[in-house]
Amino acid sequence: MAMISLHDVTKVYQAGARPALSHVNLTIERGEFVFLVGASGSGKTTLLQLLLHEQEANEGEIHVAGTDLRRIPNRLVPKYRRNLGFVFQDYKLLAGKTVWENVAFALQVIGARRSVIRSLVPQALEMVGLTGMEDRLPHELSGGEAQRVAIARAYVNHPQILLADEPTGNLDPSTSVGIMQVLDTINRTSNTTIVMATHNEEIVNSMRKRVVEVHLGKIVRDEEHGRYDSSLYNPDHHNVGVRRGAGVSRGESESPSWSEADSQNAQGSQASHVSNPTGEQAVVHAAATGAETPATGEQDVASGEQAQAQVEQPLAQVEQPLAQAKTEQTSVAAEQDSDDAEQASEEASEQTSKETSQDASQQANQDDAPKPLNPPAAPDTITELARNLRSGHTGRYGEVFQSAEDTMTWGMGLDDGVNDGSDDKEDK
Numbered sequence: 016m017a018m019i020s021l022h023d024v025t026k027v028y029q030a031g032a033r034p035a036l037s038h039v040n041l042t043i044e045r046g047e048f049v050f051l052v053g054a055s056g057s058g059k060t061t062l063l064q065l066l067l068h069e070q071e072a073n074e075g076e077i078h079v080a081g082t083d084l085r086r087i088p089n090r091l092v093p094k095y096r097r098n099l100g101f102v103f104q105d106y107k108l109l110a111g112k113t114v115w116e117n118v119a120f121a122l123q124v125i126g127a128r129r130s131v132i133r134s135l136v137p138q139a140l141e142m143v144g145l146t147g148m149e150d151r152l153p154h155e156l157s158g159g160e161a162q163r164v165a166i167a168r169a170y171v172n173h174p175q176i177l178l179a180d181e182p183t184g185n186l187d188p189s190t191s192v193g194i195m196q197v198l199d200t201i202n203r204t205s206n207t208t209i210v211m212a213t214h215n216e217e218i219v220n221s222m223r224k225r226v227v228e229v230h231l232g233k234i235v236r237d238e239e240h241g242r243y244d245s246s247l248y249n250p251d252h253h254n255v256g257v258r259r260g261a262g263v264s265r266g267e268s269e270s271p272s273w274s275e276a277d278s279q280n281a282q283g284s285q286a287s288h289v290s291n292p293t294g295e296q297a298v299v300h301a302a303a304t305g306a307e308t309p310a311t312g313e314q315d316v317a318s319g320e321q322a323q324a325q326v327e328q329p330l331a332q333v334e335q336p337l338a339q340a341k342t343e344q345t346s347v348a349a350e351q352d353s354d355d356a357e358q359a360s361e362e363a364s365e366q367t368s369k370e371t372s373q374d375a376s377q378q379a380n381q382d383d384a385p386k387p388l389n390p391p392a393a394p395d396t397i398t399e400l401a402r403n404l405r406s407g408h409t410g411r412y413g414e415v416f417q418s419a420e421d422t423m424t425w426g427m428g429l430d431d432g433v434n435d436g437s438d439d440k441e442d443k
């Protein structure tokens with residue numbers, strides 16, 4: 016069964032208004048990494064809200080992690096959301112809690128044992144490269160560090176799915192590379208399904224993941240190893256087009272006729288210049304060739320060197336402990352009531368701690384600092400991203416997830432006297 020499936024889904028916020036989503040069909044398998052792209056107002060956030068069950072569809076079926084969202088009673092929504100981690104553009108850390116407490120909180124509110132918390136929080140912080148920063152408060156963090164904490168919090172209970180709405184929208188290019196590296200590592204090492212809404216062309220075009228493009232509430236493109244050119248569906252222009260052949264089509268999508276310029280672009284050039292929203296010219300590789308062509312040193316890439324240095328930290332440092340953790344403990348839920356599992360967690364933690372303490376200490380306090388070169392460990396896609404990345408424009412991002420926050424694992428029970436983490440902090 017697919018991890019996520021939408022069948023003929025329509026969402027209308029106000030009677031008579033254009034549907035935010037119209038007859039959408041989409042299937043995402045376990046372990047896929049999907050970029051959700053499209054102009055502001057196209058329906059990306061709405062789609063994520065439907066997956067969170069923050070909004071309900073007017074028509075159609077949605078299944079997520081085996082749950083039919085048409086049939087889920089409200090009281091079970093918080094439990095359902097344990098399957099999901101969510102990363103927001105603006106981090107949404109709890110201001111009065113330390114890094115450790117922010118991450119631990121996501122486990123405390125679902126009733127995880129202290130021993131499990133003591134095991135999983137360091138692993139999550141290590142995975143995002145923040146070991147050594149446990150005692151910092153959010154206001155003492157850079158944007159990139161704050162987003163790493165947010166990812167650790169979203170991932171600490173090992174959800175099957177990570178949803179992210181513009182997670183790099185507030186970050187500079189080099190810091191964005193680090194965030195994408197973390198998400199890519201989570202996806203590759205733990206088979207976590209990731210759906211990320213973004214406007215950032217360079218991230219999409221460099222990482223060459225599956226791309227689902229939404230335009231006026233409809234999926235107009237669904238491609239393996241796809242790319243994104245925001246100008247093709249610019250809502251301010253009537254003559255929109257889609258660059259067919261930019262990737263492998265995944266299935267039914269509505270494709271408007273494409274313009275002559277697009278046609279020329281798609282016919283074999285190795286690279287094309289695509290205007291970014293600020294009007295600058297960024298060099299991107301034409302996906303029509305389907306080749307993972309390495310960037311040349313001649314390319315004019317803003318912040319390229321800095322971004323590349325940022326990304327080329329040894330991935331083994333974060334992958335090894337995560338892989339080990341996944342081997343020895345697959346589900347927080349399963350561990351909550353099992354003493355055996357608890358013991359295994361502690362053993363895993365000790366083992367992980369021994370094997371990685373040296374690397375972890377080296378990672379402390381280095382969130383945005385250039386990292387040492389380690390080419391064999393850096394995946395091509397991330398290296399490509401580091402070379403190509405420019406900041407994309409950020410779309411509308413309001414408080415649309417405000418109510419969902421309250422029932423995500425870290426928000427549930429905030430005002431209900433839930434342990435604030437201080438006990439666990441002492442035991443850390």
Ligand SMILES: Nc1ncnc2c1ncn2[C@@H]1O[C@H](COP(=O)(O)OP(=O)(O)OP(=O)(O)O)[C@@H](O)[C@H]1O
Nearest residue numbers: 028035054055056057058059060061062410411412
């Ligand atoms: N709560 C709401 N009430 C009424 N209309 C809404 C609501 N939320 C979204 N819409 C409308 O639904 C459409 C899709 O909005 P949505 O936020 O999903 O787009 P988006 O692609 O995520 O945009 P952005 O990239 O700017 O975040 C837009 O026309 C928007 O105005």
